[in-house]
Amino acid sequence: MWRAREVPGLPDGFRFYDLRHTGHTPSTRSGATLRDAMVRAGQSSEKAALIYQHSDEERQREVAAGLDDLVRAERAKHHTDDRAHHREESSAG
Template sequence: MRAQPGRPRTAARAAVGLPDGFRFYDLRHTGHTLSTPSGATLKDTMVRAGQSSEKAALIYQHSDEERQREVAAGLDDLVRAERAKCHKDDPAHHSEEVAES
């Protein structure tokens, strides 16, 4: 495979043995897409991609069943922590439990 003169990306692709159809843009897209499951916010993605619009950054935001389970588990953890805190801070609630026992 011979690189076209004047095309640095073509030469780089050929030098490392990447297929002709490989696009360096795909690396950019993959990197930004993978940043989301690592915990990056929409704003983080915008900064990393050099974008000023949320609409453009939303291209990299994907959600699947696994992520939805993670979100649900996180919400469950927050609710349980808040309920435990309220339970601990409410002396009247403790006296009711003792009376029921």
């Protein structure tokens, strides 16, 4: 393995094994499902795949923003529906 590290100039402490962590996290952040990540890494168990996925503060902010967007969209939709319903009731009366 030393030659595989030496030729591209990788540090002595570099472990190719660590690339699983590097690969899993961005793939799931890009929209890959757990099953997609498992296939890409050649893993057969979800437990093994989850070991290599990480969630940092940036990802948690992205998830929170996505949830916020969904809630706001639903509220806006219901608000629009309520206004239309009230207009129908007003014109029928």
